[in-house]
Structures are given as structure tokens and as C-alpha cells.
Amino acid sequence: MSEIQRQFDSVAVQEADFDVGDEIATLSAGRADVGAVASFVGLVRADKLSGEGSAVSAMTLEHYPGMTEKSLEAIVTEAYGRWSLLGTRVIHRFGRLVPGDRIVFVGVASSHRGDAFAACEFIMDYLKTRAPFWKKEDTPEGGRWVDAREADDSAAARWDAWD
Amino acid sequence: MSVKVLYFANLRETLGYSHETLTLPAGIATLGDLRAHLAHRGGVWEALGEGRNVRAAINQEMVGPDVAVADRDEIAFFPPVTGG
Numbered sequence: 001m002s003e004i005q006r007q008f009d010s011v012a013v014q015e016a017d018f019d020v021g022d023e024i025a026t027l028s029a030g031r032a033d034v035g036a037v038a039s040f041v042g043l044v045r046a047d048k049l050s051g052e053g054s055a056v057s058a059m060t061l062e063h064y065p066g067m068t069e070k071s072l073e074a075i076v077t078e079a080y081g082r083w084s085l086l087g088t089r090v091i092h093r094f095g096r097l098v099p100g101d102r103i104v105f106v107g108v109a110s111s112h113r114g115d116a117f118a119a120c121e122f123i124m125d126y127l128k129t130r131a132p133f134w135k136k137e138d139t140p141e142g143g144r145w146v147d148a149r150e151a152d153d154s155a156a157a158r159w160d161a162w163d
Numbered sequence: 164m165s166v167k168v169l170y171f172a173n174l175r176e177t178l179g180y181s182h183e184t185l186t187l188p189a190g191i192a193t194l195g196d197l198r199a200h201l202a203h204r205g206g207v208w209e210a211l212g213e214g215r216n217v218r219a220a221i222n223q224e225m226v227g228p229d230v231a232v233a234d235r236d237e238i239a240f241f242p243p244v245t246g247g
Contacts, residue, residue, distance in 0.1 A: 042247055061246065062172055064239060067223035092246060104247050124247060130225065132239075133246025134172035145173040148216075148243030 010088045011072040013063060015095040018105055027087045027109040034086050034109045038116035040124050042104035044097045056137045059146075061094040061103070064132040068092070075126045079108070082122065083115040090123060092133065122159050129156040164191070164234045168201075171241035174217065177210045187232070194219055195228030197238065211240060218243055 012018075020041055028034040046055050076088050087109035097103060106123045110116040135146040164187045175181050191197050198219065202212040211217055220239045221230055232238060 063246070064169070064171055064220075064223070064241070067220060067239070070223050071225075128247040129244065131246050132171065132220075132241060132244050134242065135245045136172070145242070146245045148245050152247075 010076060010090060011069055012091045013065075013068050013072070014091065014093060017093070017102060018091050020102070020105065023089050023091065023105055023107055027089060027107050031086070033111065035111045036113040036116040037107060037109045038113065038120040039105065039107040040120050041102055042124075044099050044101045044103060046099040056099065056139060058096055058098045058138040060096050060136045060138070060143075062134045062136065063092075063094045068132050071131045072127065075123055075130060078126070079119045079123050083110065083119045085110050085115060085119055088119070088123070090127070092127070092131065094133070125152075125155045125159060128152040164232070166197070166232060166234070166236045166238050168197075169237065169239040171239065173242055174210060174240055177207050179207065192231055193228060194221060194226060194230050194232055194238065197232055198228065198240070201240075216243060217241070 020039070024037055024039055027037050044059060072090050072092065076090060079085060079088065085108060089105065089107040091105040093103055104124075104127070106120050106127070108116045108120045108123070110119070129152050137144045137146060165184060166187060167182060167184050169182045170178050170180055187197065187200070191200055198211050198217070199213070202208055217240055218225060219228075219241070220226060221232065222237050223239075
């Protein structure tokens with residue numbers, strides 16, 4: 001399998017939950033060159049994002065089928081260009097999720113921890129501002145679309161200084 | 164020139180459409196032209212008006228207003244993304 005093919009296979013946009021342990025284990029399974037695996041798991045929080053007003057009882061994640069996968073693949077490809085990586089896995093769920101549910105998984109394998117830590121954070125920061133997902137929160141007052149946060153733009157922008 | 168236009172999230176709800184196929188009148192060359200053309204429908208379509216925080220993609224690539232539109236393009240309008 002080509003390097004590019006391997007990167008693209010590592011992206012999944014799905015309704016189903018995932019097993020964090022399995023995903024982490026798969027990143028280094030059967031290989032002796034991986035010295036570090038860094039991972040991030042994003043979860044639905046009851047007071048998600050808005051921080052004020054009513055508690056969130058559930059949220060629905062909408063996405064743009066086709067573009068969402070492509071944008072995640074592009075982010076992973078960019079990470080491969082910036083760091084020395086041996087494997088990646090990005091899973092993002094869509095549909096209805098409740099507090100405590102997993103939303104997103106990013107796992108990165110490399111020889112040394114520096115590359116794994118940095119690439120994992122980079123992928124998350126870029127995903128937050130570039131991958132077409134939209135959250136709608138359910139509250140006692142009805143549905144409420146989540147507003148984009150400037151802090152996410154700043155988090156993504158700090159990686160540009162590396163160019 | 165005919166294009167497919169998709170709308171997502173609160174924009175889809177506001178407009179009441181998830182997609183439409185449009186035959187564009189002469190004079191629409193760029194994404195910005197198309198957006199202004201749609202906003203000109205008035206009413207709920209003013210959600211696409213100047214100054215509104217709307218992002219767009221052509222053929223599933225996020226692009227700016229100066230990019231040219233071509234026959235059979237898939238064009239999408241949506242609010243800033245909030246995944247992760």
C-alpha cells in the first residue's frame with residue numbers, strides 16, 4: 001500500500017462509536033519502528049461551548065459527506081509533511097450524541113514523542129477550523145446551533161508561523 | 164451554466180433548502196457573484212448577504228469569493244465550522 005493510500009485509509013467519518021484502546025493498539029500493531037503513540041479523545045460535555053444558559057441534553061452533528069472526508073485527509077497529509085510520522089488515525093462521529101459520548105479520536109504514531117504530540121495537536125487544531133462539521137445543541141428551550149469560536153481560529157493560526 | 168448548490172447547518176434551516184440546481188444568468192463569474200445573486204432573492208436569502216459570516220466551497224474545497232465558478236460545479240454555502 002502506498003504511503004498516500006495508508007494516510008487516506010486512516011480517516012473515518014461515522015455514526016458509530018469507537019474503541020479507544022483498539023484504535024491506539026492498531027497504530028503500533030505488528031511493527032517495531034513505532035516508539036510513540038499520542039492520542040486525543042473529544043467528548044460531549046453537558047455545558048458544551050455556550051458556557052451559560054441551559055444545560056445541553058444532547059447534540060446533533062451535521063457534516064458534508066465527501067468534503068468532510070477530503071478535508072480530514074488533507075489535514076493528515078499536511079501533518080505528514082510537517083513531522084516524521086509512522087501512522088495516523090482520525091475518527092469523527094456525526095448524528096445525535098449525548099454528554100459523555102465520544103465525538104472525535106486522533107491518534108498519531110511516530111518514532112519519538114515530539115512528532116507524535118505535535119502532530120496530534122496540529123490535526124485537532126486544523127480539524128476544528130477546516131473540517132465541515134456543525135453542532136446543534138438540544139436544550140430545554142429547543143435547538144441551538146453552536147457558534148464558531150475565535151479561540152479555535154487562533155489555535156489553528158499558531159501553526160502557520162512554522163511555515 | 165448550470166451548478167448544484169448545497170446549504171448546510173443553520174443556513175440550510177433558514178433557507179429551507181438543502182440543495183438546488185441552478186441555471187446561472189450571464190454575468191455570474193465568481194463565487195462572490197453567485198452569493199450576491201442568491202442574496203438578491205431577498206427575504207431569508209439575505210442570510211447570504213454581505214457581512215454575514217458565511218463560508219463556501221467549490222467542488223468540496225473551501226475557497227474565497229474571487230474564485231471562478233464553472234459549469235456543473237458543486238458549490239456549498241455554510242456557517243463557520245464547529246466540529247471536534
